[in-house]
Amino acid sequence: MKDVIDINTPDLFEQLEVLPDEDMALAGHPPEPPESPPEPPAAEPPQDDLADYAKAAYLAYAMAVSKSRAIPDVRDGQKPVQRRILYAMREMGNEWDKPHKKSARIVGDVIGKYHPHGDSAVYEAAVRMAQDFSLRYPLIDGQGNFGSLDGDSAAAMRYTEVRLTPIAQLLLGELDHGTVAFRQNYDGSFEEPVVLPARLPFLLLNGASGIGVGIATEVPPHNLREVCEVAATMIESPSFTEAQMLDMIPGPDFPGGGQILSSPQEIRNAYTSGRGSIAVRARYVFEEMARGQWQLVITELPPGASAAKVLSEIETLTNPQPKLGKKAVDQGQMQTKTLLLSLLDTARDESDKEQSVRIVFGPKSSRIDRDEFARTLLAYTSLETTVSFNLVQVGLDGNPMQKSLFTIFSEWCQFRIATVEKRLGHRLGKVNDRVHILEGRHIVFLNIDEVIRLIRESDEPKPALIARYSLSERQADDILEIRLRQLSRLEGIKIEQEIAELMKERSKLESLLASPARMKSLVAREIREDTKKFGDDRRTLIQPERRASLSEAAVLDEPVTVILSEKGWLRQRQGHGIDLATLSFKEGDKLFVAIECRSPDAVLLLGSDGRAYTITASQIPGGKGDGVPAGSVVGLQPGTKIVSMMTGQQEDQVLLSNSGGYGFVATIADMASRQKGGKLLMTLEEGEQVLPPVKMQKGVPRYVACVSSSDKLLVFPLGEVKQMPKGRGVILMGLEKGDSLKLVGVFEDTLMLKGVRRGRTIDEVPQFEVAKRARKGKPVNLKIEALHTSKVSS
Structure with a gap:
């Protein structure tokens, strides 16, 4: 069912919309009431159409899970559970300037009113929204133990307390201004917003990660100042291009900092296609110590890495255990252990409240090359990692789709302009309603004696007022309910002043709504005002460098002899000058070639198919056995034999x-390859060797x-x-x-x-x-x- 999981299939979402009521039911929401009487239920599908029916039902289920749980919305950047948590906290008055409330109280409110799922799912989502090492701009202010970068879990929800952060107001502040639609909750007893009226593109600010049914998303976080400047410029300038956007967004900005190693072109390709990956490395410094000693200190970690994880990897490498199904540690594990122990003396975690990340590595000797020491640690641990891009989100059309960064910006800007337009329209309606009421009160003020007499003498004062002064029912009701003290001379002056102010505001609102250019200018100005209030400096350094690979990492430099048998068995022995006559081979096999080299040297193997393979001498298993088949260390094609083995300088x-x-x-450099499958060096015709x-x-x-x-x-x-x-x-x-x-x-x-x-x-x-x-x-x-x-x- 390849087409089921291909989110770029053109007719996928048309198929997914076949069963909208089932979609809503699976998403935890009742279906919208039909505008006309429903058609009678269709008969059961015939047996011949069972596959099509199952496919449609599965696609509807996949869409429902993706939209209602796993994939964030491009408009507010939130998944449904996150949106419901924030809305429930706002409804409880759990604002940033109010006291914290127990997490259990929030969780109970969310699952009872809006999200009928397990409490652990809701609490875990809330915990992540409070972790400053998970979100670039946390939306919840937590009090208590909310976990750590080392993977420690948060305390139980009965022990922790939460409230909204100030930046969360940018998501929730305009909810009462008619900006977004509301829908009934799962049992129809409450209403919840379909989406939050985000003032900034939070999908890009905090990123997102999730796995649905056949769909996954991985959006990295970005710097607020950079993202908002792009959004404001795009709204102001109709001719804004993707190239301009790429110049303004250099790359992601992770909560833990780190250094992006990928080139600008690699980052641009990921942004343009909506899919890709970049290399991220920890940041470190060399600290000088007494008597010429030094130590390497990790100060920032890439995403997914932690001090505990790195130290655990070091422990595993220096104290290896036999692999599954093996009785003893293999040669490769022993070589890695020997290498690390020859370089590394101490490794400890000195992180504290003042320094959230401080991992210290001490070398065996101050004479060890510093760059080689750092490169080895980076190559063998998660201090250097790869971060994936998969820019999938629920778009303005309601369908989850992989989109480019430019499209994400474009859709969010459309949403923001429409949101501000609704807000201004809502405010204009409020102003007109208030002016209408005040105009009625002004009539009363000007004719107060007659109005009082009319009310006193009439059995039905409301119709009499409407007939006498041409009032609306709304104005008449307001006059009859007004207090006498509001009819004083001072109140009359206030009414006139308020009417004048409201008329000015109405004129301004009507002018904005009538001018798309002024509307866009207002939206861009608000974005820049929020940027000044909440913007901060970039944390992640973007400095392209080569990744530290295992083949380039330091190895224990010692003389070795590499031995290849006629049947393709490969091994290495320590030292030079070995008596080849003493070597033993499997029955029917014998020596083909033996070369003397150093353990860090590259060994080239030439296959009978014309492909050349490269392996470091240190990676070839050693010992006194028969070795291993060459095909287990390089990617030989079936039926291919090794015809030659050599080593040498690049030139x-x-x-x-x-x-x-x-x-x-050709040169040795031409023959070398980093791929296990080698490279095609010689083109052969059929029958040639x-x-x-x-x-x-x-x-x-x-x-x-x-x-x-x-x-x-x-x-x-x-x-x-x-x-x-x-x-x-x-x-x-x-x-x-x-x-x-x-x-x-x-x-x-x-x-x-x-x-x-x-x-x-x-x-x-x-x-x-x-x-x-x-x-x-x-x-x-x-x-x-x-x-x-x-x-x-x-």
Whole structure:
């Protein structure tokens, strides 16, 4: 059911709207009363349509869960449970300037009136809204234990107390001004707002995270000043573009700070597509100590990391346990343990009330390279992590959809303009109603004696007043209920003054409502006023850098010998000068190649399919066993064999060739790959095989020797071979039909052939002439088995 979970399927939401009443029922709300008598219920679907019926019912359920629980609304940035908590607290008078109230009282009010679910779900949502390390701008002011960054849970709701924060007024302050619609709660006994009249885009300020049915959202938090300036500018300027927005929003701003490592283009791509990820790193400093000592101190953590988690990871790495199903710790775990213990001396958490994050790492020696020390800790722990973007929210059309950041801003600005328009319209209605009442009172004031006489002498004073002074029923009722002291001369003056002030206000409101430009200017001005009141500085540093990878992290530098068997079993042994004759192999297997290197060196493996694989020598399992299949440490394709193994400097050159007679020169850097699946280095035609590559010394003049399967020899200058990073290459030797290239070598001045002649194995220095590349070569009276060259590194 792939189309069920693809939120970008064009007709998904049209299908979801097939069952709106079921949608509302699942969301915890009764369906709206029909405008006309309902149609009789449809008959049960025929058996042939059961799949379609199940699909429609499932999609309706998915929509209901997403809208009523998991996905926030673009207008106020809240999920339904959060919206109901805030509204219930406001209705109870639990404002920021009032005393705290017990959390249990709030939770009880929410589940009893608006949210008929478990109390733990409501309390957990309230706790998160009070945590300053979870929300960039907390909406609840908590008193008591509301958990910690280390993952400690909050105290029970009977022990904690809450009230709204001042910034929460930006969500709730305009509820009584006719700005949003209300609907009945789940049992019809109360009303609740469909959405809160947010004065700022809280979806982007605090972010959101949630998983629905087939839909998930992950919106990172942002800085209030940056977000509000974009919103205000977009409202003021009809020509505001996405490029301008991206220039004004450099990236997320997390509650815990940290450093964003991703490039501006990566961040822009995530904002533009609505999906992506960025790398975030902890921020740290090196503190100098006595006698030249130093220590690394973590001061800010990326999202999802905590001091307890980092120290737990360090403990796991330095005291490894066997993996599931294994009896002993493997070689990789032991190497990591050895590495960390060779660098790290102490690790402790010194966080307190004054410093919410302070994790201290002490090195084994002050002579350890500081950058290497930090890079190793970042690579092996959650001090460096990835933050996902998935900008899914319930849009203005009521459907959850993944949208770009520009679209989110655009929809919120539309909502805000419409909200202010409703607020002004509501206020205009209030002003007109008050003016209407005061005009009636003014008539009474001007004719007070006659009005009193009329009321005294008439059996039905209301109709008499209406007939005599052309009053409305509303004005007549107000006059009959007015107190006599309100008819004094002083009150008459106040009435005239109030009418004058209200007329000015009415004129201003009508002018604003009649001018979209003035309306937008008012909205932008209010946004900037709120920015001045609640804005703060950015916490997260945006400074692109390379991520610390395990392959680049420090490893224990020691001599090792890497051994590869003919059947592809790979292992390493510590030290150089190992007696290869003492090595044991599985039955039917034997040594293929062994190279001496250092543990941090990159080892290159060339597969028979033309792909090159890279692995660090330290990552190859050690010990005295038979090793592991090469396919378990690199991503070999099925049926692929390793034809060569080498190591070297990045600039070292290698001659690559295949049995089809083609080849080219590449560097070690060209062959290297960070992917486990390697990189395609050589392009092969059907039936062609990769020949063992030849590593060459740089700067020494050479020739290339090619031997065909028919024992023809061709020698030509190496300079005629093209250097390229990958591909098929150029023709090295012209081959006749049915012939193939068998051996390739390079040499400086002396070439020796090893082969068989008349049943005897001999070594021979042949007479040759230097020809041009791509020739067919000349026959040699020898069945050639190998090439021996001088001054060529193997």
